[in-house]
Amino acid sequence: MPYNQTFMMIKPIAFRNNHAGPILHMITEAGFRLKAMKITRLTAKQACDFYAVHSDKYFYEELTSFMSSGPIVAAILEKENAVADFRKLIGATDPAKAEEGTIRKLYAESMSHNAVHGSDSDENALIESDFFFSKMERF
Numbered sequence: 769m770p771y772n773q774t775f776m777m778i779k780p781i782a783f784r785n786n787h788a789g790p791i792l793h794m795i796t797e798a799g800f801r802l803k804a805m806k807i808t809r810l811t812a813k814q815a816c817d818f819y820a821v822h823s824d825k826y827f828y829e830e831l832t833s834f835m836s837s838g839p840i841v842a843a844i845l846e847k848e849n850a851v852a853d854f855r856k857l858i859g860a861t862d863p864a865k866a867e868e869g870t871i872r873k874l875y876a877e878s879m880s881h882n883a884v885h886g887s888d889s890d891e892n893a894l895i896e897s898d899f900f901f902s903k904m905e906r907f
């Protein structure tokens with residue numbers, strides 16, 4: 769059976785611009801169920817740990833300081849084919865390349881300020897979900 773959950777974050781810029789509501793509406797309208805959700809703020813260390821896979825990239829410093837710059841919404845979502853379907857819903861990492869109607873096309877400002885994060889594999893969905901949520905916080 770394919771793994772049917774993914775992990776997502778609404779990034780600080782989208783939260784600050786009060787876009788969390790419309791983004792969550794798009795997600796549930798697309799058929800995803802909320803399994804867990806919280807508003808939280810990453811410390812600089814937590815942002816570095818979360819994005820450790822990018823630690824050798826030129827944008828790591830900008831990405832991690834931005835991701836710890838304000839509140840985010842973190843959530844676990846459930847749907848058949850969750851990882852791929854969610855990445856389709858959010859659109860390309862670069863908002864200039866994101867398809868019309870996608871979350872990033874509507875709400876992203878740049879590569880780092882790209883409104884939302886979505887796991888890129890089932891394996892990372894599990895790791896990222898465990899980073900934020902205990903068993904008691906999942907429903």
Ligand code: CMP
Nearest residue numbers: 822827831861879880881882884885886
């Ligand atoms: P996200 O889905 O959170 O996963 C890694 C993040 O790194 C990505 O979204 C972007 O915000 C950021 N990122 C990826 N490539 C670049 C880039 N070339 N320049 C700046 N930020 C990038």
